[in-house]
Amino acid sequence: MKYLRFPHLPDNKVTHVLIDKRAYDKTVYLLEDLKINIIFCEKSNDVYEAISSHPDIFYFHYESNLIFAAPNSPKKTTSELFKLGFNIIFGEKGISKKYPEDIGYNLARIDKYIFHNFRFTDRIILNYIERDNLRKIHVNQGYTKCSILIVSNKAIITSDKKIYQKAIENNMDALLIVPGFIKLEGLSYGFIGGCGGLIDRDVLIFNGDISKHPDYSKIKEFLKKQKVECLCAEGFELSDIGSIIPLCQQ
Template sequence: MKFLDKPFIPNKEVSLILVDKRIPKNIEDVLKNKKIEILKTCKCSEVYDAIKYHPDIVLCYLGEKNIVVAPNVYEYYEDMLNPFGFNVIKGNEFLKSKYPQNISYNVAIFGKYAVHNFKYTEENILNYINEKKLKKIDVKQGYSKCSICIVDENSIITSDEGIHKEVIKHNIDSLLIKKGHIDLFGMNYGFIGGCTGLISENELAFLGDVKKHVNYLKIKDFLDKKGKKIVILGENKLIDLGSIIPIMTRKE
């Protein structure tokens, strides 16, 4: 297996992902049938129940084998990821229950861009963004990765109007969809970024049946234009599990 060079966007078939421990068995089985190995998260007790197992809340993959992890759960991820050869970096921000003290690692990085409320971004992640000279797009929505489905290096899907308005100023192709229609444990609704993830250079996977989403046809049309095939991982309504985070691809 090979490390993803860049966050979230693989250039080959994905072989290893991070995902919420509460992933439904039917979705897990589909991923395993695709020969994708699943690393399940642990509970971060300090944040509220709906997101306590979400990978995009507690860590940020920077590419080139580097992963920044919140100190709350650092030992668990160090033990799990070290055998694969990852450089597991202990983050400087301890996560707490209330917003904005739980958003430091929830950064959307794609192509030459990074989207977040940069007032609260964890220091190691911010240093990476600055070193790589990524364009920082500052938004009010601190749950940036939750809110952004990364399609390619210049395209996203979001239901957050504030994010949509900011990214299009930078010539990013953004599809704005309706809020809701996505499940999230105990909450009114979840987010499109949290129920998606790229599993190859041309496949976008959905945690649940995207055909049940009110904007399915708009989503399909957008992805068709981007050359991305929809992979439906379950028969039920979409569920926000804090993103599918691809971290390794096949060598062949």
């Protein structure tokens, strides 16, 4: 078992993932059939119900075995990450219900690039980013990781026009899809980044049926171009579960 060098970008078959405890059973079965161990993100009462067990709200995998966690991250989940050997560094501020007090850890790192609304990044995380001279890409969308589906170290899918533009400006291959058509209980809709994640260098998995999305043909062609295949919970509506986060690999 090895840690991923960069978050969300495995080099080999993934052995452990972190996901919302409310993921579809079919998604869980798919992962289990692939012999992937699952750490479930438990529910927190400190945020509103829709995101109460979203891992990308409470945790930011920075690199290798380093994860930043909100001080009030779910204790059981954090304990499981400790058991896997992760170095957990708690941020300065906890997560709370009122926006933007719930976005401090919702960054998207893609290789040496970090997308976020840096007005609200937790200060301790920001110190590491600046120490390591990572490329900061500021966007106004606070739910940044939720909004970005990482396909490779040079390719993303998003429904956010500004994120799309910033990705293109930074020489990334990006696909812009229509917003909506993704379930997020209690809210109008969720985001594509919150629906899935890579479970191998070239395999993406979705919580729900990606073929039901109105831009499926575009997504299919984009993934083909990136030489990435996808698995999904067929027959179920796409549902935002705060990302499927690969943690360890073969």
